[in-house]
Amino acid sequence: MSASALLTQLNLRSGDLIVGALYVVFAFWAFYTLVAIYHWLKYSHASWVTFPAIAVHLFISLAIMSYALYGSIPLFVSYI
Amino acid sequence: MKEFELEPGEHVVKEARKHWFLFLSGLLPYAIIAVLPFALPNLLMLVPAFESYASFFDFSTPLMRISLGVWLLITWTSAWGAFTRYFLDAWVLTNNRLVDIDQKRYFSREVSSLLLSRVQDVTIKVNGVIPSLLDIGDISVQSAGATVDEFTMKGIPHPSQMRDLILKYVPTEPQTPGI
Numbered sequence: 001m002s003a004s005a006l007l008t009q010l011n012l013r014s015g016d017l018i019v020g021a022l023y024v025v026f027a028f029w030a031f032y033t034l035v036a037i038y039h040w041l042k043y044s045h046a047s048w049v050t051f052p053a054i055a056v057h058l059f060i061s062l063a064i065m066s067y068a069l070y071g072s073i074p075l076f077v078s079y080i
Numbered sequence: 081m082k083e084f085e086l087e088p089g090e091h092v093v094k095e096a097r098k099h100w101f102l103f104l105s106g107l108l109p110y111a112i113i114a115v116l117p118f119a120l121p122n123l124l125m126l127v128p129a130f131e132s133y134a135s136f137f138d139f140s141t142p143l144m145r146i147s148l149g150v151w152l153l154i155t156w157t158s159a160w161g162a163f164t165r166y167f168l169d170a171w172v173l174t175n176n177r178l179v180d181i182d183q184k185r186y187f188s189r190e191v192s193s194l195l196l197s198r199v200q201d202v203t204i205k206v207n208g209v210i211p212s213l214l215d216i217g218d219i220s221v222q223s224a225g226a227t228v229d230e231f232t233m234k235g236i237p238h239p240s241q242m243r244d245l246i247l248k249y250v251p252t253e254p255q256t257p258g259i
Contacts, residue, residue, distance in 0.1 A: 016141065035187075036186070039186060040168075043189070044167065049220070052162075053163065053167070058159045065153060068146050068149020068150060
């Protein structure tokens, strides 16, 4: 059975699978990011690096996500 | 400090981490992985047998764009995780003790303390061309009668300066154990 036939039988469109896969990746990213932020806040000894490091991570991650979803990066990124 | 409380009169003298060169060396695999989707089509074009596969890497199509985005997101997040572990892995020298905070991975930390009054010997080791040029080395601190017999700090910048700093704070007069 081909992949497209299987999708038809399961009443799924390939787009649904891609969206589902993206949800899994973003959920993994969110969990990993939360764990890392928890470590930064708890163990960085209130270093000044903490918040810039978290901000840079969120900024670049959101830019990559925006590119993946819409093919463009947000307007605020292009200003920097 | 979350891992250890400073005693009255105790202050942090220096906080040290592995040399930035070692950190950047650790980032190299992530950089190669990130560049791979862009470099691969050009590399495939060099081999006539695989030339036709180069067109597969057309990132203007939604599926390939999403794949590239996921690839870059995972790579970036992993690299940032490496930076997090690098930063949280530190050595803290106070005027009383030396603390080694070993961040093995997330939710796995080992914090060891060595009282400077128990230090017997401090040895530095610099091996190789790049460590010699960049002044990167290992410091071994031997202790007397402590639970930690040898305390090793690997890949720290300016090891001789660090050794001198440790020795500066080692009390010269023998102290009564427990004080």
